[in-house]
Amino acid sequence: MNIIPPTQQPAFQDTQEQEIHLRDYISVILKRKTTVLTFLAITFLTVFIATYTATPIYTASSQVLIERNTSSSAIEGGNSYYRWDPDFLTTQFELIRSTDVTQRVVKQLQLDTKYRHYFFSEEKEGLFSFLSSFKTGIKDFIKGFFSSAPEGSETNTEGSGLLIANEPKTDAEIIAAKIMGGLSIKPVANTKTVIISYSDKNPAIAKLVTNAMIQAYMDQILEIKLASSNYSLQWMTSKAAEERKKLEGAELALQQYMRDNDLVTVENKLAVYPEKLSEFSSKLSKAQTEQQEFEALYAQIKALGENYDNIETIPIFAENKVLQNLRDQIFATEQKIKDLSKKYGYKHPVMINAKAEQALLLREKKIEVDRIIDSTRNSYELAKSREENLKQLLAKTKNEMLNINERFTQYTIMKRDVDMNRVLYDALTSSIKKASVTEQSQEIKIWVVKKAEFPSSPSKPQKKRNLLLGLILGLFGGIGLAFFIEYLDNTVKDGKDVEQRFDLTVLGTVEELQGKDEAIESHILEHPLSPLSENYRLIRSSLLLSSPDHPPRSLLITSMSPKEGKTSTTCNLARVLSQNNKKVLIIDCDMRRPRTHSLFNVPNSFGLSNYLTGDTKKNPIRPIPDEKLSIITSGPIPPNPAELLQSRRMQLLMDETMKFYDFVLLDSPPIQRVTDSLTLSAIVDGVLLIARSGKTTYDMLDSGLKKLRDIHTPILGIVINGIIRSKKDSGYYGYYEYYDKE
Structure with missing residues (x-):
C-alpha cells in the first residue's frame, strides 16, 4: 500500500464534487425504505381516519x-x-x-x-x-400586527376607555x-x-x-x-330621531331624579314608612325598659363596692352555675381542712395543700364575680347605645316621611313628560312603518x-380525492424525510465514503449477523464457509498485503468508542490468521473493561496486569483448547493501567512473544476514552482501526485519526462492522450458505 507520510496526511479531506446519478437517489430511498413506508402509512392512515371520521358537509x-x-x-x-x-x-x-x-x-x-x-x-x-x-x-x-391603527386614530369611545374591537360578539x-x-x-x-x-x-x-x-x-x-x-320618510325619520332624543332625555332625567332622591321604589315606600315608624317605636320601648333594668342592676352592684359576700346575694350572682359550683367546692374544702386539722398541724404538707386549694378556689370565685360585673356593665352600656340609635332612626324616619310626598309629586310630573314623549315617538314610528310598506318601486x-332542494348526498369530504392526495403526500413526504435523515446522518456508512474523506485504506467490511441467537465471536467456528467467515478472510488477505516489505506481525486493534466490535474482530481475525498453520497470540490490553477472557471461556485471575507488576511465578500465556491460539488475559484490574502499559516490561513482553509467535494481536481500549491505545501504538508494527456502520461518526473518526497521526502511528487501515447486506448481494453468498449447511 502506498502510505502517505503522517506529516503530509490531512486530518480531514474535503469530498470532491461528483456527479450524482439517479441510482444514488434510488439507493437512498431503498436504504431508508422503512422511513418512507412508515411516513406513507402514517400519512395515509391519518388522511383515511380524518376523511371517514369527518362530518359530512x-x-x-x-x-x-x-x-x-x-x-x-x-x-x-x-x-x-x-x-x-x-x-x-x-x-x-x-x-x-x-x-x-x-x-x-x-x-x-x-x-x-x-x-x-x-x-x-x-x-x-x-x-x-x-x-x-x-x-x-x-x-x-x-391582522392586528399588520393593520395597527395609526397615531391619533380613535379606537375607543371617548371617556369609556374600552376598545370597541374587544366587545364580545x-x-x-x-x-x-x-x-x-x-x-x-x-x-x-x-x-x-x-x-x-x-x-x-x-x-x-x-x-x-x-x-x-x-x-x-x-x-x-x-x-x-x-x-x-x-323625502317625507326622511323628514319623519329625522323627526322621530328628535322625539327619540327628547324621550331619552326625559327618561334619563327621570332616572337621575329617582337615583338622586332614592325613589326607585317610591310607591312601596309610601306604604312602608308608617310600618317602620310603628316598628321603631315598639323597639324603642323595649330598649328603654331593658336599659332601665340593666341600669338598676349595675347601680346596685356599684353601691355594694367590693363587698363580694353581699354582691353574691344579688340574684344574677346567686343563680350563676359557675359560682354555685365554686361555692360548693369551697365548702367541701373547708370541711376537709377541719377534718385534717384534727389529725395534723398547720405546717403539715397535707394541711398546706388543702389551704392552697382553698385559696385557689377563692381566687377563681373572685375572678368569676368580676367577670359577671364587667358583663353587666357592658350590657348596660350596650342597651343605652341601642336606645340612642333607635331614637335617631325614629327621628330620621319621621323626617323622610315628611319629605316623601314632595318628592313623589315631582316624580309624577316628570313621569308624565316621559309618557307624552313616548306617545309622540310611537306615533311617528308607526307612520314610518306604514310609509315603508306602501313604497313598492x-x-x-x-x-x-x-329554489334550493334538499341535498341527498354530501359534497364533502371527497373520499377518493382525499385518499389519493394522502397517498401522494405520504409518498413524496416520506421520500423527502428519507433524504433529510440521510443528510443529517453523520455516521460511517460504507468503505468508499471513508476512503474519500480520510484517505484511509478500508481493509474490509463485516456484515451484520441477522440471527438473534448467533454470536459473532463463535460464528467462524460454527460456520466456516459462511459469508461472515469470508469477510474475515478478505480482511486477512488485505492485512497481509498492507505492508510492502513484510506482513505486519504485531497489530494494535482499537476503535473510537466502545461497542464498535474491536474485541470480536480481534478474536475472529486471530482465528483466520491461525488457519494457515500460524501461531497467533492475543493480548488483552484493555485492563479497564476486559472481555476477551469471557469469549474464550478462560479464567482471568492471572494475566497481563500481574506480569507487568513483576509477578513472574506463573506463565501468563494460556493456550486455547482445540485452536491454534494463545491468549494473555488482562488479569485483575489495576489502579494504574496507563503506567503499566508504557512500562519497559510491556516492551520486553512484546520482544519475547514475537520470538515464538507469528502474529501478536493487542486488544486495546477505545482511543476517545483513554490514552492506552496511543501508548501501545509505539510498540507494534501497525494499528488496525475498527468502526461500526451507523454508530461511529465522522467527527469521532476524524478526532481519533488526528491523535494517531500526531504521534506518527503507522495506520494499516480500517475495518467497518455492522454492514447491512442488501438483497442484490445475497445471490453470490447464497452458494456459501447452502454449501455450509450440507
Whole structure:
C-alpha cells in the first residue's frame, strides 16, 4: 500500500464534487425504505381516519336572475334605455354576502334561538373549540400586527376607555359569520343568473339558509331603496330621531331624579314608612325598659363596692352555675381542712395543700364575680347605645316621611313628560312603518329561477380525492424525510465514503449477523464457509498485503468508542490468521473493561496486569483448547493501567512473544476514552482501526485519526462492522450458505 507520510496526511479531506446519478437517489430511498413506508402509512392512515371520521358537509344551491329594472326608471322620470354597468353583479355579490344580509337570515330563521344547537353543538366543545379558538387568535394577532391603527386614530369611545374591537360578539353575529364562511356565489357564464350555494353539516339547514338568503337579499335591496328615495320618510325619520332624543332625555332625567332622591321604589315606600315608624317605636320601648333594668342592676352592684359576700346575694350572682359550683367546692374544702386539722398541724404538707386549694378556689370565685360585673356593665352600656340609635332612626324616619310626598309629586310630573314623549315617538314610528310598506318601486329585479332542494348526498369530504392526495403526500413526504435523515446522518456508512474523506485504506467490511441467537465471536467456528467467515478472510488477505516489505506481525486493534466490535474482530481475525498453520497470540490490553477472557471461556485471575507488576511465578500465556491460539488475559484490574502499559516490561513482553509467535494481536481500549491505545501504538508494527456502520461518526473518526497521526502511528487501515447486506448481494453468498449447511 502506498502510505502517505503522517506529516503530509490531512486530518480531514474535503469530498470532491461528483456527479450524482439517479441510482444514488434510488439507493437512498431503498436504504431508508422503512422511513418512507412508515411516513406513507402514517400519512395515509391519518388522511383515511380524518376523511371517514369527518362530518359530512351538504351543499344546497339555488339559481337567481338579477338585472336592473328599467321600467321603474321610466316611471320615476328617468331614461328608459339600459345603462351597462360592469360592476353591477360584483356589487350585488357583495350585498348578498354582507353582514346585514346574513344577520337577516339569522333573524328570519331564528338560528340564534330555535336552531342554535346546530351551530353550538356540544361536540365542538373541547379539542375542536380549542383548535378553533387558537386559529382565530392567531388570525386576529396577525391582522392586528399588520393593520395597527395609526397615531391619533380613535379606537375607543371617548371617556369609556374600552376598545370597541374587544366587545364580545353575540350568538347572532357568530352564526352570521359562519354562514358567510359557508356561502358561495358563482355567476353562470353568458347569462344574468347567479348560483347561490350554502354548505352545512345539516342538509335541512343548508336548504333553509340558501332559500332564506335570497329573501334576505331582496329585503335588503328594498330597504336600501326606501332609505334613499322618499323625502317625507326622511323628514319623519329625522323627526322621530328628535322625539327619540327628547324621550331619552326625559327618561334619563327621570332616572337621575329617582337615583338622586332614592325613589326607585317610591310607591312601596309610601306604604312602608308608617310600618317602620310603628316598628321603631315598639323597639324603642323595649330598649328603654331593658336599659332601665340593666341600669338598676349595675347601680346596685356599684353601691355594694367590693363587698363580694353581699354582691353574691344579688340574684344574677346567686343563680350563676359557675359560682354555685365554686361555692360548693369551697365548702367541701373547708370541711376537709377541719377534718385534717384534727389529725395534723398547720405546717403539715397535707394541711398546706388543702389551704392552697382553698385559696385557689377563692381566687377563681373572685375572678368569676368580676367577670359577671364587667358583663353587666357592658350590657348596660350596650342597651343605652341601642336606645340612642333607635331614637335617631325614629327621628330620621319621621323626617323622610315628611319629605316623601314632595318628592313623589315631582316624580309624577316628570313621569308624565316621559309618557307624552313616548306617545309622540310611537306615533311617528308607526307612520314610518306604514310609509315603508306602501313604497313598492325597486331598481333591481330579482327572480328565483330555481329554489334550493334538499341535498341527498354530501359534497364533502371527497373520499377518493382525499385518499389519493394522502397517498401522494405520504409518498413524496416520506421520500423527502428519507433524504433529510440521510443528510443529517453523520455516521460511517460504507468503505468508499471513508476512503474519500480520510484517505484511509478500508481493509474490509463485516456484515451484520441477522440471527438473534448467533454470536459473532463463535460464528467462524460454527460456520466456516459462511459469508461472515469470508469477510474475515478478505480482511486477512488485505492485512497481509498492507505492508510492502513484510506482513505486519504485531497489530494494535482499537476503535473510537466502545461497542464498535474491536474485541470480536480481534478474536475472529486471530482465528483466520491461525488457519494457515500460524501461531497467533492475543493480548488483552484493555485492563479497564476486559472481555476477551469471557469469549474464550478462560479464567482471568492471572494475566497481563500481574506480569507487568513483576509477578513472574506463573506463565501468563494460556493456550486455547482445540485452536491454534494463545491468549494473555488482562488479569485483575489495576489502579494504574496507563503506567503499566508504557512500562519497559510491556516492551520486553512484546520482544519475547514475537520470538515464538507469528502474529501478536493487542486488544486495546477505545482511543476517545483513554490514552492506552496511543501508548501501545509505539510498540507494534501497525494499528488496525475498527468502526461500526451507523454508530461511529465522522467527527469521532476524524478526532481519533488526528491523535494517531500526531504521534506518527503507522495506520494499516480500517475495518467497518455492522454492514447491512442488501438483497442484490445475497445471490453470490447464497452458494456459501447452502454449501455450509450440507
